[in-house]
Amino acid sequence: MTTIGWLQISLLFLAVLLAIKPLGLYMARVFSGERTFLSPVLAPVEGGFYRVSGVDPNKEQSWLGYTLAMLTFSLAGFLALYAMLRLQAHLPLNPQDYPAVPSDLAFNTAVSFVTNTNWQNYAGETTLSHFSQMAGLTVQNFLSAATGMALAVAFTRALARSKVTTLGNFWVDMVRATLYVLLPLSIMVALVFVAMGLPQTLEASVTAKTLEGANQVISLGPVASQEAIKQLGTNGGGFFNVNAAHPFENPTAWSNYLNILAMLSISAALVYSFGQMVGNRRQGWALISAMAILLIAGVAITYWAEAQGNPILTAVGVDPALGNMEGKEVRFGQAMTALYAAVTTGLSDGGVNGMHGSFTGLGGLVPMFLMQLGEVLPGGVGSGLYGMLVFALLSVFVAGLMVGRTPEFLGKKIEGREMTFAMLAVLILPLVILGFTAVSAMLPFAVASIGTSGPHGLSEILYAYTSTAGNNGSAFGGLTGNTPWYNTTLGIAMLLGRFAYVVPVMAIAGSLAAKVKAPASAGTFPTDGPLFVGLLIGIILILGGLQFFPALALGPVVEHLAMLAGQTF
Amino acid sequence: MLNHLRPAFTLVVVLTVLTGLVYPLTINGIAQAVMPAKANGSLIERDGAVVGSMLIGQNFMADRYFWPRPSATGPGPYNAAASSGSNLGTTSAKLRDRVAADVARLKVTGMTSPMPADAVTTSGSGLDPHISPAFAEAQVPRIALARGLEPAVVASLVKQQIEGPAFVIIGEARVNVLKLNLALDALNM
Numbered sequence: 001m002t003t004i005g006w007l008q009i010s011l012l013f014l015a016v017l018l019a020i021k022p023l024g025l026y027m028a029r030v031f032s033g034e035r036t037f038l039s040p041v042l043a044p045v046e047g048g049f050y051r052v053s054g055v056d057p058n059k060e061q062s063w064l065g066y067t068l069a070m071l072t073f074s075l076a077g078f079l080a081l082y083a084m085l086r087l088q089a090h091l092p093l094n095p096q097d098y099p100a101v102p103s104d105l106a107f108n109t110a111v112s113f114v115t116n117t118n119w120q121n122y123a124g125e126t127t128l129s130h131f132s133q134m135a136g137l138t139v140q141n142f143l144s145a146a147t148g149m150a151l152a153v154a155f156t157r158a159l160a161r162s163k164v165t166t167l168g169n170f171w172v173d174m175v176r177a178t179l180y181v182l183l184p185l186s187i188m189v190a191l192v193f194v195a196m197g198l199p200q201t202l203e204a205s206v207t208a209k210t211l212e213g214a215n216q217v218i219s220l221g222p223v224a225s226q227e228a229i230k231q232l233g234t235n236g237g238g239f240f241n242v243n244a245a246h247p248f249e250n251p252t253a254w255s256n257y258l259n260i261l262a263m264l265s266i267s268a269a270l271v272y273s274f275g276q277m278v279g280n281r282r283q284g285w286a287l288i289s290a291m292a293i294l295l296i297a298g299v300a301i302t303y304w305a306e307a308q309g310n311p312i313l314t315a316v317g318v319d320p321a322l323g324n325m326e327g328k329e330v331r332f333g334q335a336m337t338a339l340y341a342a343v344t345t346g347l348s349d350g351g352v353n354g355m356h357g358s359f360t361g362l363g364g365l366v367p368m369f370l371m372q373l374g375e376v377l378p379g380g381v382g383s384g385l386y387g388m389l390v391f392a393l394l395s396v397f398v399a400g401l402m403v404g405r406t407p408e409f410l411g412k413k414i415e416g417r418e419m420t421f422a423m424l425a426v427l428i429l430p431l432v433i434l435g436f437t438a439v440s441a442m443l444p445f446a447v448a449s450i451g452t453s454g455p456h457g458l459s460e461i462l463y464a465y466t467s468t469a470g471n472n473g474s475a476f477g478g479l480t481g482n483t484p485w486y487n488t489t490l491g492i493a494m495l496l497g498r499f500a501y502v503v504p505v506m507a508i509a510g511s512l513a514a515k516v517k518a519p520a521s522a523g524t525f526p527t528d529g530p531l532f533v534g535l536l537i538g539i540i541l542i543l544g545g546l547q548f549f550p551a552l553a554l555g556p557v558v559e560h561l562a563m564l565a566g567q568t569f
Numbered sequence: 570m571l572n573h574l575r576p577a578f579t580l581v582v583v584l585t586v587l588t589g590l591v592y593p594l595t596i597n598g599i600a601q602a603v604m605p606a607k608a609n610g611s612l613i614e615r616d617g618a619v620v621g622s623m624l625i626g627q628n629f630m631a632d633r634y635f636w637p638r639p640s641a642t643g644p645g646p647y648n649a650a651a652s653s654g655s656n657l658g659t660t661s662a663k664l665r666d667r668v669a670a671d672v673a674r675l676k677v678t679g680m681t682s683p684m685p686a687d688a689v690t691t692s693g694s695g696l697d698p699h700i701s702p703a704f705a706e707a708q709v710p711r712i713a714l715a716r717g718l719e720p721a722v723v724a725s726l727v728k729q730q731i732e733g734p735a736f737v738i739i740g741e742a743r744v745n746v747l748k749l750n751l752a753l754d755a756l757n758m
Contacts, residue, residue, distance in 0.1 A: 007738045045587075053579035072573040076581045126651050135589035142588040143581070171576050178584060183592065190596045197624055200600035200608040205650060208612070208621045211634065211750055216627050218649040220610050224600065225593035242652040245693030247624040248610070253740025309686065310659045316669040317682030318689055322701060325686040326664065327654045330638070330699040333741035354693045355654040358664075456658030477656035559660055568662040 001307045005335030008253075009299060012260055012339060013292070019265040020288070024272025030180045031153045031173060032277065042179045049175055060166035063510025066154050067503060069170035070147055074114050074499070077143055082110040084136045085128075094129035095204035101127060104487040111491040113140035115498035116148055116380055118230070118237030118350050118473035119490060121482040125219040125240050130202060137237055138226045142186075145233030146177035148382030151502055152270060153177075153277075155386045158509035159410045160278045162517035167509055181266065182232055189262050190228035196258070197251040198224040223248055231262035234380040236350030236473040244340070244353040245329055256336050256353060263349045267378040270385050278410055282528035287388055288378070290536045295346040295377040298366050303338035305363035305560075312566055327358030338363070345370040348380030350473025357451070357460065357476035361560025364476065365552060368463050371470040373544035374429060380471060383498075386505050390422050393508070395532065395539045397422075399525050408524055411517040418511055421504040428500050430547045432469040432493050437462045437551065439489075446485050451478020454569025455562060459555035464490060466548075469497035613747065621747050625649050626698040629750060632678070632715040635700070635708050637746045638687050639671060642695035654693045680707045699743035702731045716757050726752055 029036055035043075050057050061069060084091065085106040089099050101109065105121055112119045113136075122128060128137070150173035157167050194200050199220045208216045223239045227249055230237060244250040244259055268288060275284020306328075309320030323334040332340070337354040344351055345367035356367055370377060376388040397414050400407030407414040440446040440461050450457035460479040467474055468490045475481065481490060526532065562569075600608035611623040621627050626637045628647040640646035641655035657664040671689040672682055680688070685703040705727045713720040730749045734740040 004734065004738050008740075011738070049580065049583055052583060053576040055576050069573045069576070072577040073580065076574075076577040080581050080585065123651065134593045135585055138593060139585045139589035143584060171580065175580070175584075178588065183588065186592065187596065191599060194596070194600040194604050194608050197607050197611050199610045200597050201610075202597065203609070206610060206612060206619060206622075208619045208627070210621055210627045211747070211754065212629060212631060214628065216621060216625075216647065216649055218610060218622055218625055219651075222593045222597055224608075225596040229588075240652050240694075242654055242694045245654065246652050247626075247694060247696055247698055251611075251624045253735060257739065312659065312665050313668050313686070313690075314683070316665060317672040317676075317684055318668060318686050319683035319703075320686070321703075322686040324659065325692075326657065326659075326690040327693045328690075329692050329694065329697050330687050330701055330743045331697075331741060336740070352693070355656050357656040357658060358654065358693075360659050451656055452658035452661040452663075454658075454660055456660055459658070476658075477654060478658065559658065563659045568660050568665050 001303060002335070005303065005333070008335050009303070009339050012257060013296070015261055016264045016268055019261070020269045020272050023265055023269035024284070025276060027181060027270060028273040028276040030176050031273065036180060038180055038184060046175060046179055050171070053171065055169070055171040057169060057172045060169055062165055063167055063506050063513065066167050066170045067506040070151065071499065073170070073174065074147065077140055078110050078114045081113060081136050081140055082106050085109060085132055088129050088132050091129065091131045093131035093134070093202065096129065098127060098129050104484045105482060108487040108491045111494050112473065113137055113235070113237060114144055115471050115494045116144035116233070116235055116348065116383065117468055117471040117494045118235045119468050119475065119494065120237060120241070120243070120473065121487055121490070123241035124238055130221055133226060133239060134222055138229060141226070141229040141233045141235040141237065142178050142182050143174070145182060145235060145381045146174045148380055149177040149181070149270065150174045150382065151506065152382035152385040155389055155505065155509045156274045156277050158513040159412060161513055163515065164513050167513055182229060185232050186228040189232060189258065190224045192258060193224040193227055193255065196255040198227055198255070199248055200224040228262065230351060231259050231349065232266060234263050234267060234347050234349040236344065238351060244351045245355065250353055253331060253336060256332055256340065259351070259353070260340055260343050263347055263351070264343055266381045267347055267384050270381065271378055271388070274385055280410065280528060283410065286528045286533050287392065290533045290540070291376065291378040291388065293537060294373070294540065295342060298342040298346060298370050298377070299339050302342050302363050302366045303335055305360045306338055307334045308360070310360060310563065312563060312568060315566060324360055324363070327355030329354065341367050342370060344474055345472060346375070346377030348375040348383060348470060348472050350467065352474050355477055356463070356474055357478045361556040361563055364459060365556035365560070367474065368459070368466055368556065369545060369548070369552065371466045371472050372429065372433065372548045373540055374426065375470045375472060376540065383471065386502070390425055390505060390508070391540050391543070392527065392536060393418060393422055394543060395536045396525060396527060398539060399535055405523060408518070409527055411519060412512050412515045418508050421508045424504040425501050426543060428496060429469055432496050433462070433465045433548070434551060436465045436489055436493055443485070449480040449483060449486060451480070452569065455555050455558040456569070459559060462551055462555050465493050468493040471497050613751070615751065623745065623748065624698055626696045627747055629746065632711055634750045634753070635705060635712065635746050638697050638700060639689065639691045640695040641691040647696060649696055652694045652696055654695060655691045678711050698745050698747060700746055702727070702742050702744055705744045705749065712753070718757060726756065
């Protein structure tokens with residue numbers, strides 16, 4: 001670890017901090033239906049979209065109507081993407097003449113992008129045509145992110161309003177998220193990315209004659225346009241197999257900064273928008289503080305663990321000064337790789353700029369643990385906010401139990417019905433992650449997929465289901481995931497992690513919206529102060545983390561101890 | 570749910586046109602018009618022929634060139650059409666044996682242990698264009714011998730090619746292997 005490394009990390013967080021307020025205020029305007037400086041250009045497009053699709057933008061939906069609209073839209077997106085991948089050979093812009101994507105891989109990939117997971121069982125540059133990348137993956141990068149934002153906004157309205165039955169209109173929120181937030185930011189970021197060296201061409205590849213006279217085929221494509229929305233939408237699905245470790249996705253320290261800034265800003269700013277929309281900005285900052293404390297702790301532990309190097313390699317004659325370099329790029333080093341790893345998993349981005357599977361036991365435990373906390377630090381665009389609000393409700397409930405008062409959050413009474421749905425939601429993760437991991441660890445053909453035996457093998461399986469259930473998408477890449485078993489079960493994990501989580505959450509929103517918003521009294525537990533922030537962090541760690549501890553002890557913890565003892569497998 | 574079908578399918582179609590075709594093709598048009606060199610992969614030409622990309626590592630095996638890091642791409646190293654890391658865990662016996670073999674191989678060429686970590690580890694992409702200044706400097710005696718140059722000449726060339734962190738703090742110190750080898754060739758073919 002170096003001072004310069006810490007400075008790099010601090011500067012990035014400072015940049016995000018500066019972006020939170022302006023972006024948060026802008027998004028609050030967008031989702032309140034107000035005019036913005038982009039309205040002269042975008043309002044006619046928006047109106048046109050509503051006309052062709054038969055949407056009345058002034059008609060609001062109940063929680064159930066909103067949820068059903070979201071589910072139907074996700075289904076339509078899934079069918080379109082699945083069809084596109086299966087028919088790839090007959091579609092245009094396929095310069096390498098790639099054949100149809102096999103059905104299990106197409107299912108996995110379509111689910112992966114519709115749920116904002118972007119788990120990569122496909123290897124971009126050797127499987128997918130430019131058309132599939134652009135009209136398929138890039139589109140779902142926009143739409144799954146806009147869907148997450150819409151859901152978060154609906155939940156926000158439930159807390160902002162008093163005694164209502166409606167939460168807004170899904171179609172309007174989703175279209176406005178795409179048009180006013182994601183698209184303009186993507187255009188900006190994509191052009192800066194090209195200036196930083198990311199390719200943007202419809203050519204498939206170029207062949208170079210190397211200095212030693214060999215032919216080197218270099219894959220190209222419309223990388224910058226996809227990379228921009230991949231980060232802004234916290235999707236994480238790469239154009240290339242190795243994602244943002246590839247020099248064409250992430251050529252310099254500057255592009256690495258922009259990558260992280262792009263993925264972190266919207267999620268963090270949306271929490272500010274929440275504070276603005278419920279009329280309590282301090283509440284927004286309180287949630288942001290809790291997120292930041294846990295996230296920075298994650299960065300610090302990963303950075304420390306990776307900077308120590310691998311003692312097993314030190315023993316065979318490697319200098320530990322550069323840290324654990326297997327799977328990492330020289331231009332990023334330990335600080336920028338640790339920062340990326342913690343942010344991508346505290347969020348639900350899932351892009352990587354180094355191979356998490358080659359991290360030390362402890363360094364790899366952190367990304368896994370951050371995902372198991374529910375990806376609320378600050379989480380995927382939208383999904384992080386509603387996930388965090390569920391934890392906030394649980395926190396006031398626990399606080400209420402301790403002092404024997406009816407728990408309240410922002411003037412809404414929290415009662416048995418909300419708690420039942422909240423528990424249903426938070427129990428999805430352990431059920432899916434631990435359930436599928438346990439089954440896979442006992443099936444010989446599933447175990448055959450692991451890349452490194454010993455405790456790391458268990459970590460590979462555990463990481464895969466953690467990442468998919470959490471809709472993250474990063475991987476311990478040693479696991480050969482492109483098999484029918486993993487394509488199918490990881491696909492199911494992604495579906496449950498997204499939809500089985502969000503339906504109870506929306507039911508909570510419906511129930512909260514109907515309640516009276518009571519003014520705070522002397523007996524109200526303030527939810528925007530340091531006491532609440534501390535309580536919230538405790539609840540996240542206990543509820544989110546503790547249930548995974550036995551599994552983590554068998555995987556990454558044992559691996560770390562084995563590494564320190566010099567044992568190999 | 571049925572009343573949602575029309576907006577769902579129509580919006581998927583119109584948003585696909587907007588975000589999947591109009592958006593990337595617009596970026597493509599602007600990028601190709603304004604920044605064609607970067608948009609086409611930052612290629613380096615020598616005597617009119619493309620010799621590689623400034624951003625993508627390539628393999629060097631001859632003693633007269635600086636070597637890059639080991640690469641985990643298949644079937645051969647530095648396959649820029651199929652990026653890949655090794656994904657081996659820290660406790661992998663395969664990783665330890667591979668690194669030990671590379672340490673032994675480099676020792677034969679005159680390098681001494683402890684080796685710079687990047688000299689014997691594979692990168693995340695398998696296409697890392699850079700090596701650390703330490704690894705570059707450790708290769709100077711071999712190159713000087715193979716090319717019949719003074720070690721001090723080669724060492725000063727390495728020094729010129731070291732790219733430091735931007736504004737002292739952003740990024741890591743590194744050397745682009747292809748650029749270094751091109752400079753070496755320009756000095757002495």
